[in-house]
Amino acid sequence: MSKTLFEKIIDGEIPADMVYEDERCVAFRDVNPQAPFHVLLVPRKPIARLGHATEEDAPLLGHMLVVAPRIAREHGHEDFRVVINNGPTAGQSVYHLHLHILAGRPMGWPPG
Numbered sequence: 001m002s003k004t005l006f007e008k009i010i011d012g013e014i015p016a017d018m019v020y021e022d023e024r025c026v027a028f029r030d031v032n033p034q035a036p037f038h039v040l041l042v043p044r045k046p047i048a049r050l051g052h053a054t055e056e057d058a059p060l061l062g063h064m065l066v067v068a069p070r071i072a073r074e075h076g077h078e079d080f081r082v083v084i085n086n087g088p089t090a091g092q093s094v095y096h097l098h099l100h101i102l103a104g105r106p107m108g109w110p111p112g
């Protein structure tokens, strides 16, 4: 199986502006930011999309939801939005699960 784009970033084969790393996940700035603060939080495990996660992945997903606010807070953002696009109709373009963490501007609702 060929590596996903995000596996290549995790393995250091493609450069990225890393803001967080631990044994289970990494976070780096989105190359095409949609807010003043826009970071992607990515599990090292290459789950293609949220809908492919299993019960076994629950601790990893929980960990990421705990880490996301910490990353936002460390960059001065108490308020932020977390987005997961699942599948093409929902806007997913990279098939390696990732949380978008967006902050630094007012967020509209409903999302586009």
Ligand code: AMP
Pocket (backbone or CB within 6 Å): 005, 014, 016, 028, 029, 030, 031, 032, 033, 040, 084, 085, 091, 092, 093, 094, 095
């Ligand atoms: P999604 O459309 O939800 O799959 O999100 C994929 C995100 O990856 C988009 O917001 C892209 O801007 C971002 N992206 C694509 N290539 C890179 C890259 N090399 N480094 C950082 N972010 C990227």
